[in-house]
Amino acid sequence: MDRSFARDQISRRLVLIGAAGVATGFVTIRKVAAQAVHPGAHVEWLNKLVGGKKATPGKVKLHIPEIAENGNTVPMTVSVDNPMTAAAYVKAIHVVTDNNPQPQVASFYLSPANGKAEIQTRIRLAETMHVIAYAELSDGSVWSDQAEAKVTIGGCGG
Numbered sequence: 001m002d003r004s005f006a007r008d009q010i011s012r013r014l015v016l017i018g019a020a021g022v023a024t025g026f027v028t029i030r031k032v033a034a035q036a037v038h039p040g041a042h043v044e045w046l047n048k049l050v051g052g053k054k055a056t057p058g059k060v061k062l063h064i065p066e067i068a069e070n071g072n073t074v075p076m077t078v079s080v081d082n083p084m085t086a087a088a089y090v091k092a093i094h095v096v097t098d099n100n101p102q103p104q105v106a107s108f109y110l111s112p113a114n115g116k117a118e119i120q121t122r123i124r125l126a127e128t129m130h131v132i133a134y135a136e137l138s139d140g141s142v143w144s145d146q147a148e149a150k151v152t153i154g155g156c157g158g
Contacts, residue, residue: 042096042103046134049094049107055134055144060093062133062145071125071151078133080117080143084110090117092136099129125151 046055063077080090089112095105108119117135125131132146 053142055142059143060135060145064147067150073122077120080135089138094134
């Protein structure tokens, strides 16, 4: 077995996030190269995920520190005030930023078996920016919340 291939393809972070995804639902992770952000990139990405549906403020609570001393590891919790039954549940939670090199942070796919629509993770932020959490419900509606995180030390090499 070529071990260099395995090391190049699987990072510790990917394994940890994958394990968290197994415990809480499914996680989509994209490894992408840093590139310049254009205004509205996060909206374009969300439109692809939810078919262009407009998000309504409410139901979603995004908790993130107002000031992050280190942008490399910013704790974040997203919870959705919605039942998790077979008839009504949160299908997905998408997290985006408006000024990161890549706007998509993560997507968490849930089912009624999760019992509670809440995720906790740490994210990397390049600089002070808005973090936006979207919840896609089984009835097709999309809800959102956002918060600004002020970063004092850049998380992407800054």
